[in-house]
Amino acid sequence: MLLQPLKHAGQSPHQYIEYTTENGLSLNSVNDLHFDKQGFLWIATADGLQKFDGYHFQTFKNKATDINSLSENSSTDIYEDEPGNLWITHRKGLAFKPKGKNEFRDISALLPPYTFRFAMTCLYETDSAVWVFDYPAGLFAINKFTFHVTLISQLTGFDPAETIFLLSRPQKKGELAWIRKGSRKDGDLCRISGAGLTTFVNTGKVNVLFILPQTNDTVVMVTDKMIFKSLSGDPFKPVKILQEHFDASVFDTKYVSLPGKIAGNQYLIPGINSIMVYDGMKENIVIFPYDEYFDKYLLPYLRTATTDQFENNWIGYNGIGGIKVISRQIFNLFKQPRQHSLPYTLATGSRGEIYTGLFLGDIEVYNKDGGYLYTISLPAEDKKSGSPRAMAMIDSSTLIVKSTINKMYAIDTRTLKVLDISNQMPPVADIASREFEMDMKLVNTDELWYSYRNQVVSLVKTKKDIPVLLSQPCR
Numbered sequence: 413m414l415l416q417p418l419k420h421a422g423q424s425p426h427q428y429i430e431y432t433t434e435n436g437l438s439l440n441s442v443n444d445l446h447f448d449k450q451g452f453l454w455i456a457t458a459d460g461l462q463k464f465d466g467y468h469f470q471t472f473k474n475k476a477t478d479i480n481s482l483s484e485n486s487s488t489d490i491y492e493d494e495p496g497n498l499w500i501t502h503r504k505g506l507a508f509k510p511k512g513k514n515e516f517r518d519i520s521a522l523l524p525p526y527t528f529r530f531a532m533t534c535l536y537e538t539d540s541a542v543w544v545f546d547y548p549a550g551l552f553a554i555n556k557f558t559f560h561v562t563l564i565s566q567l568t569g570f571d572p573a574e575t576i577f578l579l580s581r582p583q584k585k586g587e588l589a590w591i592r593k594g595s596r597k598d599g600d601l602c603r604i605s606g607a608g609l610t611t612f613v614n615t616g617k618v619n620v621l622f623i624l625p626q627t628n629d630t631v632v633m634v635t636d637k638m639i640f641k642s643l644s645g646d647p648f649k650p651v652k653i654l655q656e657h658f659d660a661s662v663f664d665t666k667y668v669s670l671p672g673k674i675a676g677n678q679y680l681i682p683g684i685n686s687i688m689v690y691d692g693m694k695e696n697i698v699i700f701p702y703d704e705y706f707d708k709y710l711l712p713y714l715r716t717a718t719t720d721q722f723e724n725n726w727i728g729y730n731g732i733g734g735i736k737v738i739s740r741q742i743f744n745l746f747k748q749p750r751q752h753s754l755p756y757t758l759a760t761g762s763r764g765e766i767y768t769g770l771f772l773g774d775i776e777v778y779n780k781d782g783g784y785l786y787t788i789s790l791p792a793e794d795k796k797s798g799s800p801r802a803m804a805m806i807d808s809s810t811l812i813v814k815s816t817i818n819k820m821y822a823i824d825t826r827t828l829k830v831l832d833i834s835n836q837m838p839p840v841a842d843i844a845s846r847e848f849e850m851d852m853k854l855v856n857t858d859e860l861w862y863s864y865r866n867q868v869v870s871l872v873k874t875k876k877d878i879p880v881l882l883s884q885p886c887r
Contacts, residue, residue: 432734436469438462442728442735445718446490446498453726454498455735456487461500472514483507483518491534493542493556494585499534506532506544508559522561524549535581535589535604543604545591548572551609565609569593579623583673588644590623590631597621597636601647618648621663622671624679624690632690634681636660639690639697654695662686672717674725680717687711705738749776749784759803759811761825767811769800775813775823788828794819802852804860806873814862816848836871837864 431437437455444456455462460473461482475481484502491499496511505520523532523546536543541553543564551565570576570593579590579601589604593611597619601612605628614620622634630651631644638658640650662683671679677692680700685708687700702711715730727736754771761767764780767788772795775788790800790813798817806812811823812833822831852862858873 429737430734431464431737436464437734438469438471440729440734441731442715442733443488443730444490445716445726445728445735446492447718447720448492448498449496451721453720454490455728456490456500458486460485461487461490470514472516480515480517482516483520488531489533489581491537491542491582492584493537495556497556499542501531501533503531506534517559519554519559522554522559523552533578533581536587536606537582537585538606545589545604547576551604567609569611578670579620580625580670586628588625588628590625590647592620603644603647605644612647614648616648619660621660622679622681623647624671624692626677626692632692632695634658634660634663634690634697636663641695652695655697658697662688669714670716672727673719674717675719675723680714680725680727682711682714685711687714706733706736749787756799757801757803759805761805761811762808767803769803769813771799772796773799775800775803775811786828788823788830790815790821790830791832801848802850802862804852804854804862806854806860806871807858810873812852812860812862812871814850814852814864838867838869 432440437457438459439457442455442457446454448454453464455464460471462472463470472482473485474483482500482502484504484507486503487500488503489501493499498509500507500509500516505518505523508517508519509515520532523544533545534542535545535551538553540557541555541562544552544554546552548567548570550563550567553562553564554560574593575595577592579592581589591602591604593599593602598614598617600614601620603610603612618633619636620633621636624632624634625644626632626641629644630641631647632639632641632654633647633650635658637660638653639655641652641654642649643651662685663681669682671681671690674680679690679692681688681690681697687702688697689700690697702708710729710733713729713731713733714727716728717725719725724737727738729735753773755768756771757769759767765785766778766780768776768778770776774790774795777785777788779785794815794817798815798819800813801816802814804812806822809825811825813821813823815821818837819832819834820837822833823829824831847865850863852860854860860871861868862871863869
């Protein structure tokens with residue numbers, strides 16, 4: 413799916429994409445967002461299910477005369493099984509949408525009568541079935557091919573008069589789900605896995621605020637005292653303390669909001685007056701700078717978040733707000749020393765550093781976390797009309813740079829010495845004209861290929877430690 417060009421929205425100091433009823437969203441209140449395996453975005457709202465291809469919204473609603481239409485307009489959750497079928501939770505039950513077909517089958521009648529208080533929810537998937545939690549009736553497996561229903565577990569020990577809270581739900585086959593029994597934060601926990609429903613008694617009365625699954629074996633527990641990692645088979649016992657003396661007052665909410673998994677193994681965690689981000693790579697929680705992107709009044713309405721294949725993060729608001737799309741850079745922002753500079757090409761070094769060639773500029777170097785390190789200066793005369801447009805490492809310490817003008821450089825990344833190797837390029841008649849469409853790739857040890865005018869050229873490093881190179885047409 414392709415994104416439309418970024419546009420400025422509201423009073424935010426940054427640019428982002430915003431979708432509301434003004435440009436096709438059926439409601440500005442969003443219940444769930446899901447990108448399917450084909451890259452289409454599915455949006456659950458109280459006024460139908462929508463499909464978005466990056467340009468147009470397609471809306472699916474109930475039609476009394478069409479048995480293949482959505483059985484209920486008020487949809488809440490979306491789950492995609494491994495074959496690519498969609499399972500849509502709605503106000504009256506559950507609907508099934510086969511992959512590749514714009515038709516729906518209402519499968520609510522296959523399960524015990526739906527109770528208005530708790531929606532049916534897809535909480536596990538096996539090779540043959542999707543497991544549906546139907547409280548207080550039980551946990552059921554629905555065969556993905558025959559729709560035969562099997563009772564997996566009765567909810568023994570659950571009080572039908574008591575509430576339950578879903579702390580995490582799976583996004584794909586094999587992922588686990590977690591439920592908290594009762595309205596108290598120190599209630600018992602239940603895990604739904606291939607072994608069925610397992611209850612963990614909270615003997616220590618730990619106030620659990622959020623559970624962030626990392627693997628099927630480990631979870632991150634966000635409590636009112638600390639943040640720790642534990643095994644999914646013993647969730648209350650820390651195996652690694654990630655953050656002590658944690659101020660949980662920002663999460664002192666009566667109702668649980670599910671964390672939204674976004675790009676880079678990060679989770680967006682909504683609070684009362686702020687939003688936090690758990691970074692699974694750094695294993696910490698930091699404040700998300702929401703005020704740089706949207707107004708504070710939207711905080712209570714944040715409902716869901718997801719990411720697309722390009723690691724753009726999509727945030728859905730329930731009530732008002734619609735959908736906002738912001739880059740992963742908001743969570744891992746590159747602090748550029750030159751404001752409003754235009755990155756023109758990128759290359760990755762042997763230590764994970766990022767080389768960024770700037771339009772009519774030099775090459776800025778960042779660490780893998782987005783921190784600025786230093787600048788490699790290119791010849792001033794060449795920057796008047798030329799820009800680095802293709803870059804690649806030919807070995808662990810030599811960066812090759814091709815400019816939009818008839819220039820090529822070999823840069824020693826240890827000493828930052830820039831060597832002009834333009835004489836290695838094949839002669840062409842129109843050397844004065846600039847070239848913008850080009851690419852460069854490492855193909856063998858000490859050899860890379862690059863496109864040049866209407867040919868592909870091989871560049872070979874012939875001596876170690878000394879950037880003597882030989883260019884020749886590829887065979």
